[in-house]
Amino acid sequence: MATTRGPRYSPAPPTAPYGSPGTYQPDVYPDDSVGTWNGEEQSAVGYQPQRQTEPERTRRSRLDEWMDRDFKFGGSHIKRKAVALILLGAPAVLPLFFMAPAFFTMNEPTFAGSVDDTLGTGAELCLFICLLITPMVTLTGQRWFVPLRRWYGILFACSGFGDMLAAGLTDNFAGGFFGRVAGHVFELMGFMMVMLAIPLLITGNHWAQRKLGKYWKRLQRLTYVIWGLLFFHLALLEGLGFQNGTTHNGSGNPGDGDPIFHQRLYQYAACSLFLLTLRLPPIKRWIAARQAEGRNWLVWVTIAPIFALFIFGMIFAVNEEIFKGFNSFMEHPSAE
Amino acid sequence: MSETYADYGEEQGTFGGVLLVAISILSGILVLAGLLYAAGTSARHKTALAVNNCEPSMSPSGIPCNTQQMVIGEYNGIVNPASKLLAADMAAYNVNEGHHLAAAEAALSSEVATEQALDNSLAAVAYTPQNYGNAITLITLAFDAGTNTPGAAILLTPQATAIANVAVRDNQALAKLTAQQARSTSLIQLRSFNTRVEADTVAVQAEMKLIGKTLTAPITAAQEP
Numbered sequence: 340m341a342t343t344r345g346p347r348y349s350p351a352p353p354t355a356p357y358g359s360p361g362t363y364q365p366d367v368y369p370d371d372s373v374g375t376w377n378g379e380e381q382s383a384v385g386y387q388p389q390r391q392t393e394p395e396r397t398r399r400s401r402l403d404e405w406m407d408r409d410f411k412f413g414g415s416h417i418k419r420k421a422v423a424l425i426l427l428g429a430p431a432v433l434p435l436f437f438m439a440p441a442f443f444t445m446n447e448p449t450f451a452g453s454v455d456d457t458l459g460t461g462a463e464l465c466l467f468i469c470l471l472i473t474p475m476v477t478l479t480g481q482r483w484f485v486p487l488r489r490w491y492g493i494l495f496a497c498s499g500f501g502d503m504l505a506a507g508l509t510d511n512f513a514g515g516f517f518g519r520v521a522g523h524v525f526e527l528m529g530f531m532m533v534m535l536a537i538p539l540l541i542t543g544n545h546w547a548q549r550k551l552g553k554y555w556k557r558l559q560r561l562t563y564v565i566w567g568l569l570f571f572h573l574a575l576l577e578g579l580g581f582q583n584g585t586t587h588n589g590s591g592n593p594g595d596g597d598p599i600f601h602q603r604l605y606q607y608a609a610c611s612l613f614l615l616t617l618r619l620p621p622i623k624r625w626i627a628a629r630q631a632e633g634r635n636w637l638v639w640v641t642i643a644p645i646f647a648l649f650i651f652g653m654i655f656a657v658n659e660e661i662f663k664g665f666n667s668f669m670e671h672p673s674a675e
Numbered sequence: 676m677s678e679t680y681a682d683y684g685e686e687q688g689t690f691g692g693v694l695l696v697a698i699s700i701l702s703g704i705l706v707l708a709g710l711l712y713a714a715g716t717s718a719r720h721k722t723a724l725a726v727n728n729c730e731p732s733m734s735p736s737g738i739p740c741n742t743q744q745m746v747i748g749e750y751n752g753i754v755n756p757a758s759k760l761l762a763a764d765m766a767a768y769n770v771n772e773g774h775h776l777a778a779a780e781a782a783l784s785s786e787v788a789t790e791q792a793l794d795n796s797l798a799a800v801a802y803t804p805q806n807y808g809n810a811i812t813l814i815t816l817a818f819d820a821g822t823n824t825p826g827a828a829i830l831l832t833p834q835a836t837a838i839a840n841v842a843v844r845d846n847q848a849l850a851k852l853t854a855q856q857a858r859s860t861s862l863i864q865l866r867s868f869n870t871r872v873e874a875d876t877v878a879v880q881a882e883m884k885l886i887g888k889t890l891t892a893p894i895t896a897a898q899e900p
Contacts, residue, residue, distance in 0.1 A: 597713065597716050597719075600709070600712075612698065613702075616695065619691070619694065621690045621694055622691040622694055623691070625689070625695060626691070626695075641692075641695055642695070642699065644702040644703035644706060645699055645702040647702065648705055648706050651706060651709055
């Protein structure tokens with residue numbers, strides 16, 4: 340009976356139950372085919388009425404509802420979701436925060452020494468978190484954290500742009516500003532990423548969403564191109580991960596006994612496997628079917644090793660960001 | 676296979692399940708491999724620390740100084756000030772050797788002190804038998820693994836160590852000869868040492884230059900054991 344097999348967190352739409360032959364809908368999880376940083380947000384004026392269907396509204400988890408409630412603080416009412424989003428979104432500004440002292444004092448050695456590590460790694464982390472939102476919606480059925488996608492997307496673009504600007508001004512490569520930002524193939528990849536991020540940044544608002552209509556979503560799919568270009572950027576930056584052997588491979592010359600873990604390309608691969616897997620339509624169908632059966636635990640158990648690998652990759656990227664970022668903040672750039 | 680069966684498989688996402696399990700197993704293997712690799716972190720870290728006499732407290736995350744630039748900087752930090760002092764002492768000696776015995780002997784005594792300090796610094800910092808052994812271990816491990824020689828070993832190759840050992844020995848001999856010269860009782864006796872001292876000085880300078888060149892040059896296959 341359908342009533343006894345209902346999903347625990349996200350009841351199936353009564354008119355189109357999960358898994359019925361031929362009824363799979365790519366948008367059964369809104370925007371599930373795209374990892375854009377803005378796609379799942381509703382505009383203030385209720386744009387995209389096709390998403391405001393009744394089943395859509397009823398597919399809200401209990402946590403979503405809890406997050407939507409207000410609480411009283413200092414005489415004013417604040418949404419729980421707002422506090423949670425601020426706390427979860429705050430780390431996105433850390434890369435720019437780390438570079439702020441060097442920027443305000445125009446400390447060129449710090450820019451030349453570590454801006455690419457601090458802002459580059461920061462941009463990479465922002466992109467991963469931006470891309471993480473859709474898989475988390477798929478897994479949890481919750482949507483309260485969806486606005487983080489836009490926020491991390493914007494900060495990805497800002498950090499990437501800052502990285503490119505600083506590299507163009509302070510790197511030692513020949514060829515003037517353009518030669519320094521696009522003179523090598525790996526730099527060209529990074530340059531293209533930033534160039535593609537600019538239209539996404541400009542259109543990452545409700546006004547642009549309304550004006551562009553159906554083309555907005557297509558435009559936002561450029562995020563996937565950026566994601567792919569990041570692979571080539573990192574692969575060419577560090578010789579596909581093995582140009583320096585196993586002892587000195589990785590991010591600079593860490594010397595802490597974990598050179599493999601510091602290799603950016605490996606971090607990228609570890610993180611991307613999870614992000615990619617949860618976007619594959621057959622896997623999403625399987626997950627939807629298990630959730631419809633009320634066996635979400637099976638989804639979590641199956642996905643756990645992939646998620647562990649994702650965490651493995653993220654830990655070392657975050658470690659790199661904090662270490663290099665702290666050195667940048669103190670204006671003693673790391674020599675690694 | 677009937678269409679109904681195929682539809683059922685599609686409904687249940689069977690292919691997706693198989694794919695997910697395969698990716699999950701691969702991920703599990705990679706995580707386990709990572710954990711096993713992480714188990715050797717401590718030993719690798721200790722080796723890295725030992726190679727360049729680094730202290731774990733040198734950076735916030737405990738990452739040691741293990742870069743070519745830092746060791747070259749360390750070497751230059753020893754040699755450059757000593758070179759300047761020696762140049763000043765030698766200039767003072769050249770001015771006084773013809774007419775002022777006491778001043779010339781003072782300049783020579785200062786030279787001796789500088790040369791001995793240089794010997795002690797070089798011997799203590801980089802070119803110890805332990806570092807020599809570490810360099811050989813790193814090179815051998817890299818050679819056995821078929822990987823490139825690590826930067827830490829490049830800085831302490833047997834060749835560089837051998838040159839440094841010769842330089843330290845020759846500098847000790849020069850310091851001894853300069854000390855003898857400083858004990859001269861007349862200007863004529865003082866100047867009689869000049870030829871031998873100059874020859875030894877040229878040899879030591881050439882060896883120092885060779886060390887600097889060896890440190891900055893990348894290792895070649897011929898240097899590997």
